[in-house]
Amino acid sequence: MKKNHLRGSLCCVLAALIWGVAFVAQVAGMDHVGPFTFLGLRCYLAAAVLAPLALRKRAEKPAGPRSTRALWGAGILCGLCLYAASAFQQYGLQYTSAGKSGFITALYVVLVPLTRLLSGRRPSALLWGCVGLAAVGLWLLCMTPGQSGLNQGDLLTLVCALIFTCHILLLDRFSPHFSAVQLSCIQFLTGGLFGTPIMLFTETLRWQDIAGAAVPILYAGVLSSGVAYTLQAFAQKNTDPTVASILLCLESVFSVLAGWLLLGQALSVRELAGCGVMFAAILLAQLPAAQKSIPLSAKNRAA
Numbered sequence: 001m002k003k004n005h006l007r008g009s010l011c012c013v014l015a016a017l018i019w020g021v022a023f024v025a026q027v028a029g030m031d032h033v034g035p036f037t038f039l040g041l042r043c044y045l046a047a048a049v050l051a052p053l054a055l056r057k058r059a060e061k062p063a064g065p066r067s068t069r070a071l072w073g074a075g076i077l078c079g080l081c082l083y084a085a086s087a088f089q090q091y092g093l094q095y096t097s098a099g100k101s102g103f104i105t106a107l108y109v110v111l112v113p114l115t116r117l118l119s120g121r122r123p124s125a126l127l128w129g130c131v132g133l134a135a136v137g138l139w140l141l142c143m144t145p146g147q148s149g150l151n152q153g154d155l156l157t158l159v160c161a162l163i164f165t166c167h168i169l170l171l172d173r174f175s176p177h178f179s180a181v182q183l184s185c186i187q188f189l190t191g192g193l194f195g196t197p198i199m200l201f202t203e204t205l206r207w208q209d210i211a212g213a214a215v216p217i218l219y220a221g222v223l224s225s226g227v228a229y230t231l232q233a234f235a236q237k238n239t240d241p242t243v244a245s246i247l248l249c250l251e252s253v254f255s256v257l258a259g260w261l262l263l264g265q266a267l268s269v270r271e272l273a274g275c276g277v278m279f280a281a282i283l284l285a286q287l288p289a290a291q292k293s294i295p296l297s298a299k300n301r302a303a
Helices: 002-029 035-060 065-092 098-105 108-119 125-142 152-177 180-202 207-212 214-238 241-248 250-263 269-284 296-302
Strands: 121-123 293-295
Touching: 002 098, 002 214, 002 241, 002 250, 035 065, 035 180, 035 207, 035 214, 065 098, 065 152, 065 180, 098 125, 098 152, 098 250, 098 269, 108 125, 108 152, 108 269, 125 269, 152 180, 207 214, 214 241, 241 250, 250 269
Parallel strands: none
Antiparallel strands: 121 293
């Protein structure tokens, strides 16, 4: 059992590393193709990688027509949300660094528990503290002296984090009822199909450009989506959920390191301090004490 826990933890770290380096691949790919072309091809490739596993699941456990329709409905809805979040992130990377994008995207870890307010529950005091820390970290990371607001890339990535929050809530709603592999495959296929018209009407496709971006697209489609997804699925079966989520948060740290080592995107002392504060908020938000909440009605009765 301990060996499985160790393997699960290592899989979490490896998945986080793959996802962190994927930010570099996303930047490098846009040296050759536009953001929507990169994203569309990545979605199609990820769907192709997951399709054999999804078909195998279907063969092992055939579903009736009603269940199949429900699966496709859930997958399409999740896929539209996933594509929207990824599009904001991909487009934003034209105007911000890989490291900044990684940390701002990771804010969904703090935002997801806050959505309990929508269901009539009050987040814990620790979680509110995490929100405050995240805000301070975001200010240090993105607001240079004399700057009046977030730059275009940081703002687009912040919208991406908000939409990823919605995507996670949708997955939380649908994943207990469907195969995770099948749901994910439909998501990526939906993203590719939905993004194709955007790609064709906003960008010029040339085979030589696609060939130039082949390695980043392959990395993002195969490793970041197919392999890392499989590692995460294995890890979460063999690792405590809190430990797994904390280890997966290393994605943001790896995005900074990869941007520095591979793209020469060094951060200032102020920006590094912002990363540190945001990472502390992300880690604290994963603790059981931060995940606790109480009904707002109970609070009112106590008052």
